[in-house]
Amino acid sequence: xxxxxxxxxxxxxxxxxxxxxxxxxxxxxxxxxxxxxxxxxxxxxxxxxxxxxxxxxxxxxxxxxxxxxxxxxxxxxxxxxxxxxxxxxxxxxxxxxxxxxxxxxxxxxxxxxxxxxxxxxxxxxxxxxxxxxxxxxxxxxxxxxxxxxxxxxxxxxxxxxxxxxxxxxxxxxxxxxxxxxxxxxxxxxxxxxxxxxxxxxxxxxxxxxxxxxxxxxxxxxxxxxxxxxxxxxxxxxxxxxxxxxxxxxxxxxxxxxxxxxxxxxxxxxxxxxxxxxxxxxxxxxxxxxxxxxxxxxxxxxxxxxxxxxxxxxxxxxxxxxxxxxxxxxxxxxxxxxxxxxxxxxxxxxxxxxxxxxxxxxxxxxxxxxxxxxxxxxxxxxxxxxxxxxxxxxxxxxxxxxxxxxxxxxxxxxxxxxxxxxxxxxxxxxxxxxxxxxxxxxxxxxxxxxxxxxxxxxxxxxxxxxxx
Numbered sequence: 001x002x003x004x005x006x007x008x009x010x011x012x013x014x015x016x017x018x019x020x021x022x023x024x025x026x027x028x029x030x031x032x033x034x035x036x037x038x039x040x041x042x043x044x045x046x047x048x049x050x051x052x053x054x055x056x057x058x059x060x061x062x063x064x065x066x067x068x069x070x071x072x073x074x075x076x077x078x079x080x081x082x083x084x085x086x087x088x089x090x091x092x093x094x095x096x097x098x099x100x101x102x103x104x105x106x107x108x109x110x111x112x113x114x115x116x117x118x119x120x121x122x123x124x125x126x127x128x129x130x131x132x133x134x135x136x137x138x139x140x141x142x143x144x145x146x147x148x149x150x151x152x153x154x155x156x157x158x159x160x161x162x163x164x165x166x167x168x169x170x171x172x173x174x175x176x177x178x179x180x181x182x183x184x185x186x187x188x189x190x191x192x193x194x195x196x197x198x199x200x201x202x203x204x205x206x207x208x209x210x211x212x213x214x215x216x217x218x219x220x221x222x223x224x225x226x227x228x229x230x231x232x233x234x235x236x237x238x239x240x241x242x243x244x245x246x247x248x249x250x251x252x253x254x255x256x257x258x259x260x261x262x263x264x265x266x267x268x269x270x271x272x273x274x275x276x277x278x279x280x281x282x283x284x285x286x287x288x289x290x291x292x293x294x295x296x297x298x299x300x301x302x303x304x305x306x307x308x309x310x311x312x313x314x315x316x317x318x319x320x321x322x323x324x325x326x327x328x329x330x331x332x333x334x335x336x337x338x339x340x341x342x343x344x345x346x347x348x349x350x351x352x353x354x355x356x357x358x359x360x361x362x363x364x365x366x367x368x369x370x371x372x373x374x375x376x377x378x379x380x381x382x383x384x385x386x387x388x389x390x391x392x393x394x395x396x397x398x399x400x401x402x403x404x405x406x407x408x409x410x411x412x413x414x415x416x417x418x419x420x421x422x423x424x425x426x427x428x429x430x431x432x433x434x435x436x437x438x439x440x441x442x443x444x445x446x447x448x449x450x451x452x453x454x455x456x457x458x459x460x461x462x463x464x465x466x467x
Contacts, residue, residue, distance in 0.1 A: 039255040040232065041069040041098075048369045049081025049114045051317035052261075052269035054088045060259050064098040069257070071235065071249060073101045073228065074122070080113025082319060082370065083138070090121040090189070099123040099240045099247065103231055104131040104212070112136075116203055120189040123240045125221040126231055127212035133220070134209030136186065136200070138178045179205060193241070196220050228256060268317075274363045274372050277314035281325075282380060284308030285332065286387065319364045327358025335388045348385070356381050410458065413450050417462075420444045427460060436460045 041064040043057055057074065064072040080086075093100045102122035104111045107130035111119050116136040119125040127133065182204045190197035196219040202208050215221045222238075225231035232251040239248050261269070270276055287304020291297055315325075334351030341347070359377040363370055415429030415436070420443050427436040427448055436458045442448060448460035 039069055039257050040071045040073055042073045042075060042256050042258045045074055045076040045078055047078060049078055049085050051085055051272045052265055054085040055268055056261055056265045057089050058092045061092050061096050069098055071101055071251060072098050073103055075103050075105050076111055076115055077109035078111060078115040080115060086114035086117055090118060093121045097243055099242050101126060104128060104133060117186055120186055120195055120200060123242060126223050126225050127215060127221050128226060129212055129224060131212050132209050133215060134203045135207045136203040137207040138182050271310050271314045272318055274370055275376055277311050278372050280307045281311035284311055321361050321364040324358045324362035327354045331355030331358060332388060335385055352381055352385055355384060410450055410453055415448055417442045417444055417446050417448060434458050438462060
């Protein structure tokens with residue numbers, strides 16, 4: 001009975017210890033959550049908006065949610081970027097449970113084109129003095145400008161004037177579709193937080209811009225702050241709508257955590273550079289081509305496979321026109337065909353032209369930062385032509401060289417009989433002794449010619465001795 005009581009007492013002590021430990025864990029967890037609420041996550045956006053930027057910002061938003069940050073600040077200075085990347089970022093901003101503050105800073109920065117859309121999509125839009133935003137016309141229309149008159153085809157003056165007027169007002173059918181889509185998109189973003197939708201439409205249709213002070217007066221942004229500390233002070237007590245709920249921000253004295261790009265983001269930034277992706281694709285083609293023409297080399301095939309996979313991943317997130325990829329492959333095929341079926345240079349020249357055109361249209365965007373450099377295209381086209389010609393020429397020469405081993409090398413060889421024989425004997429050929437069979441008698445020292453080989457026996461015929 002006493003032992004039962006002692007066991008019960010020990011069990012009670014253990015249970016109390018477990019409950020105490022769990023209580024401490026819960027207490028510290030709650031404290032950690034409370035501490036997590038008392039910080040802001042700062043992300044830097046400096047440069048063109050592309051796949052790497054999109055990946056960095058989206059993962060930053062997820063981290064802000066996981067770490068229970070009270071606010072996420074995107075400090076930006078961007079001339080714009082890819083429409084697909086911009087829309088991906090905005091989709092996550094709108095779905096973010098953490099209030100997102102887009103802040104154009106420091107002085108001299110801008111939020112142009114795609115940056116303007118991001119400002120309109122954010123829960124709070126802020127700018128530093130001496131910054132600007134706007135010029136949100138889709139980039140594909142900017143070389144000629146919206147409504148830039150096109151050369152008229154009609155010879156009649158009245159038709160010419162009418163065509164010029166129509167082009168100046170509306171542009172082409174494709175331009176109207178792009179413009180109307182962009183206008184509807186930015187007006188929808190403006191209505192979410194009660195910002196100036198009329199000016200947003202002008203920014204798209206007319207490419208207008210505003211300074212920070214004018215943007216505040218026009219109701220495009222919510223506040224002007226000279227730095228991040230000033231921004232947090234002004235955000236304190238502000239009410240924002242997040243996921244259809246009104247939240248009050250408490251940001252005075254809040255700690256700021258800056259998120260830096262990791263190796264994954266840096267790698268993505270490198271390989272999504274169109275020039276790098278283009279070179280990776282060609283290195284992959286070279287490597288696989290060399291491996292197929294020289295089976296067993298291994299190293300070129302491995303490197304080529306890795307380069308091809310990296311290039312395909314980059315092309316997956318870049319606006320690639322796969323007609324360009326097809327033209328590049330066709331160009332290489334035509335250059336190879338020129339060596340096998342000489343056409344007085346027609347196939348070779350056609351291949352080079354197809355290669356250059358394919359390279360020029362490979363990236364489907366008018367944004368200069370995401371276009372392949374023309375000097376690079378010319379240099380690579382020349383190098384590729386020389387590389388293909390040299391490699392295939394080498395393969396053709398190898399094919400026409402005489403065989404130096406095996407049965408094929410032995411047939412046709414001339415040897416010498418080591419002793420006279422009528423049917424089976426030995427001959428010396430290529431410095432080696434072989435068993436030989438002859439239908440005719442062979443004298444010692446007489447030369448014989450190998451005409452066939454059965455297993456390890458050579459079939460020979462005697463050659464007439466020279467007098």
